[in-house]
Amino acid sequence: MTETRTREVPPTAKAAGGTRGAKRDAQGTRRLAALLLSPTLLVLALVIGYPVLAGFRESLFTRGETLDADGFVVEGERFTGLDNYTAIFSGDRADAFWNAFGNTSFFTVTTVVLETVIGVAMALIMHQAFRGRALVRASILVPWAIPTAISGLLWKWIFQADGAANAVLRQQILWTADGFPAKMAVVIAEVWKTSPFIGLLVLAGLQMIPRDVYEAARVDGASAFQQFRHITLPLVKPALLVAVLFRMLDALRMFDLPAVLIGVNQKSVETLTMIAWFEASNLRYGSAAAYATILFLYIALIAYLFVKLLGADIIGEARQVKRRARKVTA
Amino acid sequence: MKRARRYLLNATGLVVFVLAVFPVFWMASTAFKPNTEIFSTTPRPLPAHPTLEHFDLVLNGGIAEVSFWAYFRNSAVLALVTVVVSSLLALLAATAVARFRFRFRTTFLVMLLVVQMVPLEALVIPLFLDLKKLGMLDSLPGLVLVYIGFAVPFAIWMLRGFVAAVPKELEEAAAIDGAGPIRTFFTVLLPLVAPGLVATSIFSFITAWNEFIFAYTFLDDQGKYTLPIMLQFFFGRSGNAWGPIMAASTLLTIPVIVFFLFVQRRMVSGLTAGAVKG
Numbered sequence: 001m002t003e004t005r006t007r008e009v010p011p012t013a014k015a016a017g018g019t020r021g022a023k024r025d026a027q028g029t030r031r032l033a034a035l036l037l038s039p040t041l042l043v044l045a046l047v048i049g050y051p052v053l054a055g056f057r058e059s060l061f062t063r064g065e066t067l068d069a070d071g072f073v074v075e076g077e078r079f080t081g082l083d084n085y086t087a088i089f090s091g092d093r094a095d096a097f098w099n100a101f102g103n104t105s106f107f108t109v110t111t112v113v114l115e116t117v118i119g120v121a122m123a124l125i126m127h128q129a130f131r132g133r134a135l136v137r138a139s140i141l142v143p144w145a146i147p148t149a150i151s152g153l154l155w156k157w158i159f160q161a162d163g164a165a166n167a168v169l170r171q172q173i174l175w176t177a178d179g180f181p182a183k184m185a186v187v188i189a190e191v192w193k194t195s196p197f198i199g200l201l202v203l204a205g206l207q208m209i210p211r212d213v214y215e216a217a218r219v220d221g222a223s224a225f226q227q228f229r230h231i232t233l234p235l236v237k238p239a240l241l242v243a244v245l246f247r248m249l250d251a252l253r254m255f256d257l258p259a260v261l262i263g264v265n266q267k268s269v270e271t272l273t274m275i276a277w278f279e280a281s282n283l284r285y286g287s288a289a290a291y292a293t294i295l296f297l298y299i300a301l302i303a304y305l306f307v308k309l310l311g312a313d314i315i316g317e318a319r320q321v322k323r324r325a326r327k328v329t330a
Numbered sequence: 331m332k333r334a335r336r337y338l339l340n341a342t343g344l345v346v347f348v349l350a351v352f353p354v355f356w357m358a359s360t361a362f363k364p365n366t367e368i369f370s371t372t373p374r375p376l377p378a379h380p381t382l383e384h385f386d387l388v389l390n391g392g393i394a395e396v397s398f399w400a401y402f403r404n405s406a407v408l409a410l411v412t413v414v415v416s417s418l419l420a421l422l423a424a425t426a427v428a429r430f431r432f433r434f435r436t437t438f439l440v441m442l443l444v445v446q447m448v449p450l451e452a453l454v455i456p457l458f459l460d461l462k463k464l465g466m467l468d469s470l471p472g473l474v475l476v477y478i479g480f481a482v483p484f485a486i487w488m489l490r491g492f493v494a495a496v497p498k499e500l501e502e503a504a505a506i507d508g509a510g511p512i513r514t515f516f517t518v519l520l521p522l523v524a525p526g527l528v529a530t531s532i533f534s535f536i537t538a539w540n541e542f543i544f545a546y547t548f549l550d551d552q553g554k555y556t557l558p559i560m561l562q563f564f565f566g567r568s569g570n571a572w573g574p575i576m577a578a579s580t581l582l583t584i585p586v587i588v589f590f591l592f593v594q595r596r597m598v599s600g601l602t603a604g605a606v607k608g
Binding site: 029030032033034036037039040043044046047048050051052054055058122125128130131132133135136138139140141142143144145146147148149150151153154155157158162163164167192196246249250252253255256272273276277280285288289291292295296299300303 | 336339340342343344346347349350351353354356357360371372373419420422423425426427430431432433435438441443444445446447448449450451452453454455456457459460464475476478479480482483486511536539540542543558561572575576579582583586587589590591
């Protein structure tokens with residue numbers, strides 16, 4: 001017990017105070033940390049923690065009127081175990097589920113890949129010195145600043161049958177009707193809105209690379225592509241991975257944009273969050289909660305795999321440990 | 331070669347600019363067009379006969395007997411209180427996370443990440459029952475509480491980088507000079523973290539300013555409705571009133587854009603500190 005406590009003490013405190021002082025210090029630190037975190041924890045417990053647990057509990061119950069053994073109508077909720085979950089995977093609802101699952105995954109993969117490519121390209125352009133740079137940088141913030149519901153609306157307006165998109169393309173595409181163009185419309189609007197997020201984070205990463213690294217590479221005769229592949233990419237990777245992870249978490253929960261742009265209950269754009277919301281708005285709380293739980297598990301799995309496979313240092317812990325190790329050896 | 335490169339850069343920059351701004355320009359342009367032009371089959375970029383009728387309808391139409399400014403006031407109060415309170419909470423928590431090592435530190439950070447995985451829209455009902463129990467349904471304070479809960483995890487995530495970037499030596503120097511922890515916090519840490527607070531505030535602002543579903547579900551009294559709810563009134567069964575919709579959207583967007591342009595520079599550096607330095 002004592003050992004774990006002393007290990008938590010920062011090295012500076014240890015050097016200054018000796019063991020007894022350090023112990024008191026560690027205790028004070030813990031108390032102060034708890035004090036600083038408590039308001040946040042309280043709010044999160046009320047607004048996220050409790051509803052999540054209540055929602056999970058709800059997913060194990062069924063509400064509404066049922067007939068009991070004697071044929072009387074009983075109102076209220078009944079414990080039904082995993083019935084809400086098995087119901088999702090049977091019959092017509094299984095088709096709807098897998099359709100939404102497919103849409104959610106499709107939107108996530110296409111939008112995040114496109115956003116990453118476009119975002120990195122944007123960052124590389126903005127990293128160059130040219131006259132209109134400040135203007136371009138301010139302008140790409142605009143899509144991001146637009147409220148999601150409004151960006152859904154304005155793209156819906158652009159994608160009208162006789163709207164701006166068809167006028168520019170000189171085509172007659174029914175973008176907002178249920179079908180493949182609707183999927184495309186959602187992807188376009190989403191990529192438009194969120195590429196700047198990745199672009200800005202990557203730009204921030206680019207600006208932290210010291211210039212002399214490139215100069216050294218140039219002296220050694222590295223081509224522009226080699227510089228990008230062996231210097232830029234590895235050094236930007238931490239920033240890029242964090243940006244991509246946050247985008248993935250958002251894309252997997254996509255709701256407002258397809259709901260506003262195309263509408264709820266449209267097969268081609270229905271996402272898992274939209275199904276869950278639709279169930280809840282039809283007062284099937286247990287079922288809605290079951291969908292939400294499944295989606296949550298899916299997102300957690302993807303996030304876990306992403307962090308494990310790509311070695312994303314999301315918490316920033318690894319670097320700090322390294323830094324501390326360096327301090328100790330020095 | 332150099333010249334060609336410069337032209338290429340400026341050209342790509344121009345393309346990026348047009349793609350980013352065009353939809354917003356189209357929204358504003360539509361808001362000024364008379365109905366005959368809006369529903370014309372050959373849309374033109376600029377209104378031939380600009381009109382303020384849609385803005386007039388939105389501002390003075392008195393939809394559902396509540397004026398635009400009442401919705402505006404509700405939205406503004408919600409957004410500002412959310413920004414102030416969530417920034418304060420985030421600053422305290424970020425200080426704890428960035429400054430101290432304690433046992434559940436990593437657990438807390440992972441928890442912030444897990445919160446980002448919760449499909450919130452699916453939790454409307456449990457949250458509704460939750461607020462009902464607290465007696466905070468159909469009240470702006472209840473809604474503020476919800477928005478703070480949504481905004482604070484990401485705010486902490488971003489702010490901790492800023493706090494970590496402030497050299498510890500500065501605080502130690504202040505302590506040696508006899509400043510207590512509270513004074514050190516206000517005179518050393520707070521001014522240095524201020525740019526970070528500005529950067530995170532924009533996210534909290536957007537969270538509260540744009541939110542529709544929870545406001546719509548939790549509020550009953552029309553006098554408490556927010557701007558995003560007002561926007562829905564223009565969607566009719568007999569077709570959408572695109573002119574007023576675009577006018578209202580433009581009005582709703584202006585405060586966010588102003589806020590954005592205002593904090594733009596600091597936000598970029600804010601993202602750097604939050605994401606890259608960890």
